[in-house]
Amino acid sequence: MSNLVQELTQLQQDALAALAQTTSTAATEAWYADYLGRKGKMTAILRGVGQLDAAERPLVGKTANEVKVVLEAALQERQAAMNQAEMESALAAEGIDVTLPGRQPQLGKLHPTNQGMREIVAILGQMGFQVFDSPEVETDDYNFGLLNFPPDHPAREMQDTFFTKEKDIILRTHTSPGQIHAMRRYAPEPIRVILPGKCYRNEDVTARSEMMFYQVEGLAIGHNITFSDLKGTLLNFANQMYGAGRRIRFRKSYFPFTEPSVEVDVDCILCAGSGCRICKYSGWLEILGAGMVHPVVLANGGYDPAVFSGFAFGMGIERQAMLKRGVDDIRLFYSNDARFLARV
Numbered sequence: 001m002s003n004l005v006q007e008l009t010q011l012q013q014d015a016l017a018a019l020a021q022t023t024s025t026a027a028t029e030a031w032y033a034d035y036l037g038r039k040g041k042m043t044a045i046l047r048g049v050g051q052l053d054a055a056e057r058p059l060v061g062k063t064a065n066e067v068k069v070v071l072e073a074a075l076q077e078r079q080a081a082m083n084q085a086e087m088e089s090a091l092a093a094e095g096i097d098v099t100l101p102g103r104q105p106q107l108g109k110l111h112p113t114n115q116g117m118r119e120i121v122a123i124l125g126q127m128g129f130q131v132f133d134s135p136e137v138e139t140d141d142y143n144f145g146l147l148n149f150p151p152d153h154p155a156r157e158m159q160d161t162f163f164t165k166e167k168d169i170i171l172r173t174h175t176s177p178g179q180i181h182a183m184r185r186y187a188p189e190p191i192r193v194i195l196p197g198k199c200y201r202n203e204d205v206t207a208r209s210e211m212m213f214y215q216v217e218g219l220a221i222g223h224n225i226t227f228s229d230l231k232g233t234l235l236n237f238a239n240q241m242y243g244a245g246r247r248i249r250f251r252k253s254y255f256p257f258t259e260p261s262v263e264v265d266v267d268c269i270l271c272a273g274s275g276c277r278i279c280k281y282s283g284w285l286e287i288l289g290a291g292m293v294h295p296v297v298l299a300n301g302g303y304d305p306a307v308f309s310g311f312a313f314g315m316g317i318e319r320q321a322m323l324k325r326g327v328d329d330i331r332l333f334y335s336n337d338a339r340f341l342a343r344v
Helices: 003-020 025-035 041-051 057-094 112-126 154-158 177-186 227-242 295-301 317-325 330-334 338-343
Strands: 137-139 169-171 191-200 212-222 248-255 258-267 284-293 309-316
Touching: 003 025, 003 041, 003 057, 025 041, 025 057, 041 057, 112 191, 112 212, 112 227, 112 317, 177 191, 177 212, 177 295, 212 227, 212 317, 227 248, 227 258, 227 284, 227 309, 227 317, 248 284, 258 309, 284 295, 284 317, 309 317, 317 330
Parallel strands: none
Antiparallel strands: 137 169, 191 212, 212 309, 248 258, 258 284, 284 309
16 A cells, blocks of 8 residues: 555544544634645645656545545534534523513504694593694685785784795695684584694794694684683693693783784693793793684684674694603604604
8 A cells, every 4th residue: 555545544534533623613624724725734645646656646546535525524514513503602692591572572652743632632522622624735815814914914924934836825824724614614603623733834943943833723603602711621621731730821912813812821730830941930831822713703704793702722732742741842753763752
């Protein structure tokens, strides 16, 4: 037997023994380079083939191929076992216990604006108010003229308006145009309606103002409706919205479509009226504007002001949600930040 054949047989035994001692994938790769690589031990042995007689070369070549096949098969088997062991070790290190219950997926919930809208609608619905839908795209006449905003009236400047290319067609600046739609739908029958929806104003986006926001308008028209009815309705609303025992305060104001007009405050729900940063240390939080429906608006809606009277009020839905949930930046409502939505 050729010396090279003996060396190859011995190489196979030594290589198998060394492979059995490897404990990692990196070690098996080093083993391959040591025994079967371009600069490995088998390559060194086969360099002597050129010095053999022609009759011996086939046997050495056959033996070399057989040894290589055996070692490569052993390497694949060892690496497969090594990969399995490493995977099991990694899983064990992660501490996975398949008997534990799975993680609960994070569930979505109503946007705080929708939560606030539903809460307001539910409270006022208990008082007999019904939801009335009105369009977001309005004529100048419905948005201003029929609500007692004469042309060039200074009050129009308080509501920076989005105009369309079509003459006198605008995005509504408040939900009050819905009052005219509702009155003209039901006149001369008494009505109690609420009008929730989007409003648009061309304002700078700040922590307290947005270009698009939600309002809820309330309107009640009937015989002998008084300012006391308005006060009782709003006091009942404040106690249900912000908790029992709330106090409200009326401050005189001006709206073209109501007379008299008031701004309505509720005692601060955070400091109970003692004064804090949220209420600017006044003890009061402004929640809405209200008043008795102006006779001109009643007439424009189809009601005789000598026979009918009514009150109206309007509030921002985000404003209510900010006060109730302690949010100090209206921009968070439309930031699509899941952390904020989960918190409120």
